[in-house]
Amino acid sequence: MTAVLTADAVSFSxxxxxxxxxxxxxxxxxxxVALVGPNGSGKTTLLRVLLGLVRPQRGTVTVLGxxxxxxxxxxxxGYVPQRHRLDPExxxxxxxxxxxxxxxxxxxxxxxNTEDHEAIDHAIDAVALSGVRxxxxxxxxxxxxxxxxxxxxxxxxxxxxxxxxxxxxxxxESQRLVRDSLGHIVRELAAAVLLVSHELGAVADDLDxxxxxKRSVLFDGPPDELAARGVSLGIHASDLPxxxxxxx
Amino acid sequence: MGLPLPWPFERDxxxxxLVVGLVIGTCAPLVGAFLVQKxxxxxxxxIGHLAxxxxxxxLLLSISPLWTALGVAVVGALLVEWLRGxxxxxxxxxxxxxxYGGIAAGAVFASRAAAEGISVNVMPYLxxxxxxxSPEDVWVVAxxxxxxxxxxxxAGRALLSVVLxxxxxxxxxxxxxxxxxxxxxxxxxxxVAATRIVGVLLIAALMxxxxxxxxxxxxxxxxxxxxxxxxxxxxxxxxxxxxxxxGLAPGGAIVLVATGIFAxxxxxxxxxxxxxxxxxxx
Numbered sequence: 141m142t143a144v145l146t147a148d149a150v151s152f153s154x155x156x157x158x159x160x161x162x163x164x165x166x167x168x169x170x171x172x173v174a175l176v177g178p179n180g181s182g183k184t185t186l187l188r189v190l191l192g193l194v195r196p197q198r199g200t201v202t203v204l205g206x207x208x209x210x211x212x213x214x215x216x217x218g219y220v221p222q223r224h225r226l227d228p229e230x231x232x233x234x235x236x237x238x239x240x241x242x243x244x245x246x247x248x249x250x251x252x253n254t255e256d257h258e259a260i261d262h263a264i265d266a267v268a269l270s271g272v273r274x275x276x277x278x279x280x281x282x283x284x285x286x287x288x289x290x291x292x293x294x295x296x297x298x299x300x301x302x303x304x305x306x307x308x309x310x311x312x313e314s315q316r317l318v319r320d321s322l323g324h325i326v327r328e329l330a331a332a333v334l335l336v337s338h339e340l341g342a343v344a345d346d347l348d349x350x351x352x353x354k355r356s357v358l359f360d361g362p363p364d365e366l367a368a369r370g371v372s373l374g375i376h377a378s379d380l381p382x383x384x385x386x387x388x
Numbered sequence: 389m390g391l392p393l394p395w396p397f398e399r400d401x402x403x404x405x406l407v408v409g410l411v412i413g414t415c416a417p418l419v420g421a422f423l424v425q426k427x428x429x430x431x432x433x434x435i436g437h438l439a440x441x442x443x444x445x446x447l448l449l450s451i452s453p454l455w456t457a458l459g460v461a462v463v464g465a466l467l468v469e470w471l472r473g474x475x476x477x478x479x480x481x482x483x484x485x486x487x488y489g490g491i492a493a494g495a496v497f498a499s500r501a502a503a504e505g506i507s508v509n510v511m512p513y514l515x516x517x518x519x520x521x522s523p524e525d526v527w528v529v530a531x532x533x534x535x536x537x538x539x540x541x542x543a544g545r546a547l548l549s550v551v552l553x554x555x556x557x558x559x560x561x562x563x564x565x566x567x568x569x570x571x572x573x574x575x576x577x578x579x580v581a582a583t584r585i586v587g588v589l590l591i592a593a594l595m596x597x598x599x600x601x602x603x604x605x606x607x608x609x610x611x612x613x614x615x616x617x618x619x620x621x622x623x624x625x626x627x628x629x630x631x632x633x634x635g636l637a638p639g640g641a642i643v644l645v646a647t648g649i650f651a652x653x654x655x656x657x658x659x660x661x662x663x664x665x666x667x668x669x670x
Contacts, residue, residue: 191559214561221556230425232548232609240549244560248546248567276607296560 142205144169144300144332145190150199152185159185161355162199167334169299172326172346175336177353183336184222186353187304190334191219204299215245218293218331220303226285228278234288235273238263241292263294266329267321283307283314290321294329301325302334319343396632405518405628405638407526411533412582413594413624413642417602417616418540419574420595424603425551426571431468432592434483436579437490438464439588443513444497447506453513454580457588461576464490469572473565516587516639518628525584532581536574540613547571548609585624586639594620597646601653619649 145167152160160182167173177183188194190201192208201208204216211217218241241263242256252260264273267287272280277288286306293301303322307315323346325331335343340350350366352359359366371383390400397406423431442460446453464486471485494510502508512520521529540547547567549557554564575595582591602615627642 193555193558211561214559217559219556219559221553226552227425229603230552231603231606231612232552233607236548236609237552240545240552240557241560243546243549243562248549248562249542274608292556 142169143167143202144204145334146200146202147186147190148200150186150189150196150201152182152189152194152196154185158355160189160353163353163357164199165351165357165360167300167332169332170326170330171348172322172333172343173335173349173351174340174343174347175334175351175353176338176340181354183353184304187302187336191217191302213245215242215296216299217244218296218298218301220286220289220293220301220306222304222308226277230276230278232277233274234264234269234277234280234291235260237277237288238273238291238295241295243296245296259297260295263291266294266324267291268317281311281314283310283317286310286314287318287321290318294325297329298331300332300334302336304336305338306335307337319346322346396629401519401521402628402632404521404523404526406625408521408529409518409585409624409628409638409642410621411529412578412585413598413620413622414617415533415536415620416578416582416591416594417598417620418536418613419571419578420599421602421609421613421616422547422551422571423575424596424599425548428472428483429596430483430592431465431572431575432579432595434468434486434490435461435465435576436588436591437488437494438486439490439576439579439583440510440513441490441493441497443510443583443588444494444501444508447508447510448497448501448504450506454583457513457583458577458580461580462573465572465576466569469568473568512587513583514587514589515637516583516585516590518585518638519631521584529581529584532577536578539570539574543567543570544613586642590639590643593643593646594623597643597650598623601646601650604650604653604657619646623649 143166147163147165150160150163151158163186175183189196190203190208192203192211195209203211206212239260242252242260246252246256264270267290269284269287269291272284277285280288290303290306307318322333322335322343326333326346340347344363347363349361350359350363351357391403393403397403420432423429439457439461442457443453445460446456449456468483468486498508498510546562549562550564550567558564578595579588579591582594586594598616598619599612601619602612606612606615623646624642627645628638630636630645631638631641
């Protein structure tokens with residue numbers, strides 16, 4: 141099975157200070173992987189390198205077998221940025237915003253066909269927002285808005301979904317709904333998911349692997365192995381933040 | 389044109405003004421909707437000042453002022469976008485550079501032209517002269533209007549994607565820099581086309597005010613755009629009629645009607661949030 145994402149000895153520095161140093165990792169199709177680390181550990185930099193937004197100074201990255209900066213079919217990668225503050229006066233509906241995610245698959249200049257509209261509806265269904273598809277996004281709660289962003293990334297039917305802190309600052313019920321949506325994506329759509337988050341309690345049961353980063357990879361393995369080190373993701377959800385704090 | 393229209397549009401010159409006004413009144417808010425969402429509501433104002441420098445340069449060099457205005461406005465709009473996109477200047481600072489530089493250059497070029505004995509009348513360019521448009525002007529404005537509508541239909545969804553979240557748009561492979569440049573060029577072209585209608589000093593109002601009104605009542609981006617285009621057209625018709633009835637400056641009358649519509653919509657909806665927050669967005 142070909143990995144959907146690989147990083148081989150990747151390094152990147154801002155000035156003299158290395159943000160990430162010789163990071164290697166791999167994600168297989170359908171895997172649900174969490175990337176965690178204390179503040180300043182290089183998570184955001186690594187994400188930017190993996191998504192092809194910046195070129196690594198050393199090492200190589202492949203996404204779906206290609207250099208991410210030259211990926212031919214961009215629709216195969218979905219990206220949910222860190223909680224995006226939407227303009228509260230923005231008159232854009234859920235369906236309109238999710239439809240912008242389909243441009244990656246269809247081509248930005250082409251008119252949508254039936255398949256595109258079905259993909260958009262399916263993405264909205266996958267995050268349980270079909271009841272509000274015609275509502276302005278600004279009228280939704282923070283958690284609902286975050287699920288709209290996930291639906292936007294899903295609209296292109298990605299093989300790899302990358303989420304940057306998708307549940308930060310949203311209420312417990314929304315966290316549960318985001319978890320359900322991610323579980324659905326992994327099970328039903330067979331997409332690989334890379335989740336960057338401090339709060340893994342909500343998704344602990346669904347994770348295949350956890351990668352702990354502090355400039356370089358400190359741990360890469362299943363949640364059980366992390367638990368064997370005294371770090372519980374589920375029942376004692378506060379273990380991980382405390383452990384990360386110790387690392388920082 | 390000889391169309392059987394009732395007063396105040398029964399005369400040929402009023403019919404030409406109506407056609408040109410309707411095209412610009414409808415199309416300017418199409419471009420403005422994306423500028424407002426991009427928090428660049430006053431871009432039209434800055435580029436308008438720059439277009440004035442182009443007009444004055446044309447008068448000085450004895451070249452058609454509208455062509456020199458178009459050239460200067462397009463180059464200026466692309467420069468503003470380049471400065472903003474590379475973080476070399478914030479949106480409002482980049483605009484301020486062109487605001488003052490443009491009007492100063494316009495004043496210097498115009499005074500130089502007058503000193504060389506060239507007849508200089510910049511008032512029609514500053515405040516519009518819609519009642520003097522020719523049938524040839526109608527064709528030019530119609531072509532520009534068609535271009536704006538076509539670009540909105542083809543690239544509207546992609547432009548929305550860029551103004552909502554350019555980072556996610558880049559990851560999705562959308563040509564963010566190219567679309568930002570397209571929006572800048574459309575802004576410049578709209579301003580120059582509208583110079584004959586309301587003048588470079590008032591064109592930004594026609595791009596932004598109908599959008600501000602429409603945002604107060606719309607429930608989607610599509611209805612915001614359609615509503616803004618409708619309000620722009622309505623402002624033009626009422627403004628032209630009022631100008632004929634009371635002998636007012638047509639450009640000013642059109643913009644005052646657009647302002648009045650905003651006040652009425654804000655009063656009816658009981659909110660001023662979208663409109664009054666616009667200045668802080670640029």
